Amino acid sequence: MHAHPDDETLTSGALLATWAAAGLPVTVVTCTRGERGEVIALPGTTSEGLGHLEGDGPKLATHREGELAAALAALGGGDAAAVAHVYLDRVAVPGLAAPGGDVLFEDSGMAWVAPGIAGPDPAATSGFARVPLDDAAARLAVVVRERRPAVVATYEPGGGYGHPDHVRAHEVTVRALELAADPAARVAGRPLPGEPWTAALWQAVAPEAHVRAARRALAADEAARSLAARAGLTFADPDEALPPVARPAAALGDVVAVETAPVLGRVLAALRAHATQVQHAQAAGSDALRTAGVLGWYALSNGVLAPLRARETYTVGPAPRRSVGSAR
Template identity: 40%
Template structure:
């Protein structure tokens, strides 16, 4: 086995762009610090909405070539962040983007007609077996993936959570599938989240700037959706600092999914530290090693 860097981080995400929105600054920071950063993306995001009018023909209900296009967007975003090891679960296109609908409660849900090759319908063990050899190859000390709600209920996010969690357990068992590599136990597992105080402050700034559509229906002073975590339950906060510009550029690289006009992005560029500068995490496996502020500022803290 070739020499591995001392610190190794694995991220498991559902679609291209999820990684940048949730963890772009974190990824850029650890690459810059010499850590091994590996991204596994579970689908090509074929069912995504196309926000670029001249590329509307790529949509799933037209030429259905959006997934192939998003491979290029992801590569461009990873180049901005400096990530050289990015892979698709089981290979590009093995698992199809499930798509989503909004249910009566206003939450993301599974569409009524899901294709048999959709990620949501994938056999959990089979999909986990596509991730186990990656874990055993790169031997990460830290895994980042979604919580049990997939942040906001998207079926592919929920499935990514299940696959990553199951694969992490299987990869650690010496008796499980020796043909998939030598057993490796991941020491710390984190779920990305948004701290409540940060969210409320960001929402106030957006509303004051005239943006009433981003996070529509959420009152800065009202109840928060499940993806927002009370500050007391946040274990680690990574500040974007000098990596904020890289995150913004990586977001722009996902052009079919993230629009760069309107008050949201204008505000992000002007006061990005408030909107995107903090990436918060909940520790769900391992022992926290908080700093003087009461939270960790390093995913590898204590290792």
């Protein structure tokens, strides 16, 4: 369950590719089309000359839909059917606004408030972060009941790096799993369609020490420093405050680690497919980087070269039984 096109690869690319490579059923649910995203128009990539899309929500949405389709095919090893996909606002639920030609859930926008940490866009007054909780959660619950997954993966409560749509996606996922498992669940006064189903909740996290070590190793790598100098990129400070995704080892609890190396080619291809959002995605050639748990790097619109870490980490547990609050 992800907020925008590109989040599925940046957050869960190794997990999705690993399951697809094993022949397991995989479905990505995307909440919005990233209409308010910044655009990297980098010469020599498929984003070259696309700077005009920034600020044109409908056209950027259409373009990012195409990038997402290409990324999912890459994660599936070139098989477009290996990773299924659903836009959350295309899911029909009796009593809720019906899917149609209009986009129901839009990107809420964001602003960089610190290196690698986002906050709300003060200019945005609508978007997915403001959608009533059960409007979105009921749609995801229907998908869960239809697909009957063992696991639903999403962000931790802080949304990974603070983006308001990521935070809302976490809230929606928690509520959706409650609804999906409840035989008496009702939405808009009507029974929730489908048979009850319980799935485990996986939340993407990262050991704080690993994040700091990866940042430190990347900033010291000769090839990475050369690229940064040529492309005008910077490095994140390994000693600064980290985004919510990073946690002390003692606070992680039960976790599962997914190794990136076996599916590195798929993940890099998917990152490159999101060319308006991701730049300079490439594998690392240094033994020192690999020893530090870094298999490559990439940069987002903030111009910070980030490590592509050797494993993804998820907290593992049953779907929470508590309420996450009233719809807003």
